[in-house]
Amino acid sequence: MITIQITNEDFCLDELVRKAKRNDAGALVTFLGTVRDDGIERMELEAFREAALPELERIRDEAVARFNLLSVEVVHRIGSLAVGESIVAIVCAAAHRDEAFQGCRYIIEELKVRVPIWKKELGKNGERWVGHE
């Protein structure tokens, strides 16, 4: 019902949504982040898994408490991804849509600033760690 994964494998959205569905939920909001082509060819993702998983769990617990979420599924990929591939999926189920939208937004915003995951863009003109000066 509440799963957090950091994985090398691709994932199936329908399966995540099936896991997140509950009879008392009327709204499920999903965020899917993908590798965007702004002149890059690939992206390499790396996680400090032992610290990232507990941080994601804290973020999930905060979102559940603040927005009355009924279930949450988070999958974040690591490894080498091509343009168009999925990077992260976050599914939030709630009784009503406002809670589901806000909870999903909260998790992705906090994930981006708190969870120890990094990405490097590889393009024709070399490589660049995202977020560096």
Added chain:
Amino acid sequence: MITIQITNEDFCLDELVRKAKRNDAGALVTFLGTVRDDGIERMELEAFREAALPELERIRDEAVARFNLLSVEVVHRIGSLAVGESIVAIVCAAAHRDEAFQGCRYIIEELKVRVPIWKKELGKNGERWVGHE
């Protein structure tokens, strides 16, 4: 790339997302509305299709213009649905997540007040058209 459907058939989220994906999109936000169990057994949905489709197209065009959406998929089901079944899916792709979240939220909010679709809840204690006094 931009499809709007009102249908009796169930739909596959992965397929909608696959249709919405674009290489210049980094964020896809999906809203999925489902039949929530608050004491009901089924829900019957009915649309004035000839007016609902053009209204959905106007809403989609507004959202694309306001939030720079790169693609939009909307499916709304009609007919008889059991608790837990999907009612509506809205997928919005944009370069960045803020646009995708806002575009998706805009479409579901406008859909609820403008598009001629109705639903009737059927429970143990009789039936009720949603939104009536």
Added chain:
Amino acid sequence: MKIKVMAFASFREILGKELNLDIVGEATAAGVLAILASRNKRFKEAAFEESGWLRDYVQIMINRKRIDPRQDLSTKLNDGDELVIFPPVAGG
């Protein structure tokens, strides 16, 4: 003149999905609603207050465009026009 009337949701259950009226002389939206009320007591009770005012939740489209029932019921109808009656929408 011929006016096509369509009804949805609770009004469809009362009036049926579609009916065709043949009206002699001038026709207005208010006139069409009065004809329907005179023929169908359940519709009269569902659509009108006892005072005779149209209930707030009754919504009307003429030729696929919504009108404001508080202002535009006296709009003249033309032969072949379509008038649609429904309660508040509730999709999503």
Added chain:
Amino acid sequence: MKIKVMAFASFREILGKELNLDIVGEATAAGVLAILASRNKRFKEAAFEESGWLRDYVQIMINRKRIDPRQDLSTKLNDGDELVIFPPVAGG
């Protein structure tokens, strides 16, 4: 005492993912960074400004807890502690 150092992203490329330091006497986070800088010129340039201050974007965890490098670099380390060095996170 033994200190385990881990590095991620650009710092992993410079330092390797994991190294173990054997430090004689007292150890602090600042001391560990100084040892690494003395051994590895690329790390020194990546982590320190010419003035000798730690660059703003260098982030430190001690035993899985983030510390504030502007305030807490003098924190004493104990035998077996883990110090992790990384640039700003960029998941999602």
